[in-house]
Amino acid sequence: MARKDIYVSIPNTTGIESVNISESYGQTSSVATVLCTDTDLVLNSPITINLGYTDAHNNLFTGRVKSVTRARADGLYKLQCRDTLIDAADMFMVSADPEAPWGRSNISAEDLVGDLLEEAFIYSYTPTPPMSFTYGLNAPAEFNFVSVMDAIGEICRTLVWHVWADGGTVYFSDIKPYYRTGADKDEEYGESGNEDDVISHVLSTADVMIPETDPPQKPIITGFELTVSDEDLRNKVMVFGREDITATASAESPYLPPDFYKTVVIASQLIDSGGMAEATANFNLKRLNRLTETAQIDCLGDSTIRARQFIQINEKTTDPTGFWFIETINHIISNGGYTVRLSVRK
C-alpha cells in the first residue's frame, strides 16, 4: 500500500473542497475552478494555486478570479479563475478611425505579439522564437474589430506557433502539437543544430514493460482509451493572403483514396508575400496531414505534468507507440483524491 498526502494551497482561501485546473493547447487561457467554504478573494483578485502532495507540489495556476458564486444550502464559494491571457481575450481592438486601424510595419513575429499584448496591458512576456519571421513588409499588419487574443491567434495560425501563459508570464514560441526531431526542425528553420523535442514523462501502468527509460517511468495510469480517426486529417492547404497572394500545398495521404484531398483554407491579411504564403501552407500541411491519434489517460495526480509537454506511454493492451503531445490536462482535487486527466495526440 502506498499513501500520498494531498497538498493544496490557495492564499486567502480556507476549507478547500475541490480544485479543477484545466490547461489546454487549444484554449485561450487556463481555467481554474475552486470550491471552498470561505475566501477573502473577490472579483479580479489575483489567485495562485499550488497543489500536489505534501512532499512534491507545484504552482499550477496564476491568474485572477473572474466570477464568484455562493450557493445555498451548502454555503460553498465557487471561484472561476482565468490566467493572464484572459486580458488579451477581453481587450477588443477598435480604432476610432476605421481608416486608421492599429498596425505595425516591418516587425518580427515576436515583437508584433509583444506589442499586441501591451494593448491588453500584459507586460510580462518572454518570446523564444526559433527563427526570424517578419510581418508588414509590403503593407502594415493591421487589426481592427478583433480581440487582442484573436489577433495573436491569427499570427499563431499562419506560423503554427503558440502563445500561452504560465506563472503570470506569457510565452510565444514554436510549439507544435506533434513530435519533431532536430532534423525536422532543421528542415523547417533552414538551419542545422536543432534539438529533438524533449520527452517530459514516460507514463505507464503498474506493469512496467521497459524498465530503463529516460526520464524514468511513472506507473500512474489508472485508465486509458486510444482512438484513431481521420477526422482532422487535411492533405491540402490553400492559403490566401493580401491582394492576389496565394499558395497551395498538398500531398497524397496513405489513409485516403488516391487523388482524394481534404482541403483546409487559411486566409489572412497578415500574409503579404509569396514566401510567407508558401511557408504558411507548408507549416499547416505538415501539421494537418496525419491521422488523428488521440488518447484519454486517467492518472494518479502529478503536478509536474503540464499541457504542451511530450510524453511516452506504456500500456500493454493498446500498445501506443511514439511520442504524444499533451493537448489538454485537468488537475483535479476532490473527495476522489488527486487525479489528472490528459488528452494527448500524436
Added chain:
Amino acid sequence: MWTLGGYRVIVNGDSGKPEPKISEHFVLDGTESVYHYFGYGSPTRTLTGHLLDNPDDLPSLVALCNTATPSALVSDQGAEGDYIITSIAHQRIVDIKRVKPVWRLTIELKKA
C-alpha cells in the same frame, strides 16, 4: 452522570467512528491500492440512552438539534467539550412502573 446541553441523559452506550478522508486508487495492472489522504473531519460519536424522570427535556434537546447549537457534553469522566447534535432519534417505550413517559434515545454528535 451524563448531561448534554445541561439536560440529563441516562447513557448506556457511547460509540464513535473516525472517518479520515482517504480515497483509493488502482493503477492499471497493479497489485495494490494507492491511497490519497487529505485530512479528517470533526470527531463524531453516538450516544444511546434514555430520558427517564425528565421527559420534558426532550423538546429542549430537539431544539438544540434543530438549531445546531454547540452543547456541552459532560460524561461520567468529566467535561467532553462542545458538540453539535446532528440527529436525535427518540422512541417512547412502555414502562408500567413509571407515570411519566420514558424515551429511548439515539443521539448523533459532531464535535463543535
